[in-house]
Amino acid sequence: MDEGALVTRALAGDQQAFAALVEAYQVPVYNLSYRMLGNAAEAEDAAQEAFLRAYLQLKTYDPAKRFSTWLFSIAAHYCIDQLRRRRFSWSTLESLTGRDSQDHGALDPEERALNNEEGRELQRALMLLPENYRLVLILRYWQDLSYEEIMAVTRISESALKTRLHRAREMLAEKMRGGRATPAMAQGLVQAVNRKEEGDGVLSEC
């Protein structure tokens, strides 16, 4: 059964139809949450919450748009909300205890299975990016969304998305190099090259 029919049936109160939608989107939504939050247990809870919210807000869904972008938008906003709350509670807790908030304790079995050293390094670097930068990378790479779809999820303009994606890649490269920028980044040459890319398209010299 196609997605539109499932949504229509779910809107009419058919819980089996909604369960089929959850089944179809559980992995992408969970992965979005996991990459955003960096913790398996929190990600599972966030993904469940995103589906619950989607169910409750189903009447606001516009069938002319893709269900996946609408659902990712709910999940992404919920994750950003959780990160802001976490930041607040961590800063409060730290101020009381002086504990390092970045220490999340031992990895659970699922995280251990997923994360070899390379995977851990990537996720660690990803978690160091600002959440809006992290989100566009996740949507681009793990959800395989086009620019138009990412714009629909994040509600930003095309030029803002281009800049954000580029900066996110640069920052991630820098974090993966242990905080060392490439010489081009350090000299601000990349920005010059990119201005030319977006401008007259002429590349002459750095």
Add this chain to the structure above:
Amino acid sequence: MSLHLDGLLSSEESAALENHLARCSTCWEHWQALQHIDRRLREAPLVALSGDFVPEVMRRISLYQGFALPAVRVPGWAILGASALAVVSSAAWVVFAAISVYWQMDTVWYLGLSALKSAGVALAVADALTLTGRSLLSELLAPTTVAGLVSLSGLSVLVLGLWLRLVTRYSAWRRAA
């Protein structure tokens, strides 16, 4: 460079960029770093989920629905009427309260008495009439009178409705979570 990674440059733009990269070692190093990141991101795996994810989501939905108040369709005119009653009764209570505080009973009595005397009514009769009026007005403004009861009821219904809505929504979210 980012657009080139996503294959969004035209062939002319791509050629210009590659031409530049061939001549500029600084940009070439940067391009290599971006390509490396792009490759790492593309190769990053999707995380698997536990098998009971779907039943857990449906359980949370059922919990929410089980605890939430049944959706009752209230006609628009009823909502408007209830709101109007609450607003009017609250406003009436405020007006009566203001009169009783700022416009003393004695003033009402003197005004009434003067008006009746000017109209040529005998003093004893005017006095009796205004005293009766004064006691009636005092009765009306007392909290146990109909006006007071109606206005307080309106306010109570409004506050109770909002409180009930808040508590049930909060409890449902807590249970579902």
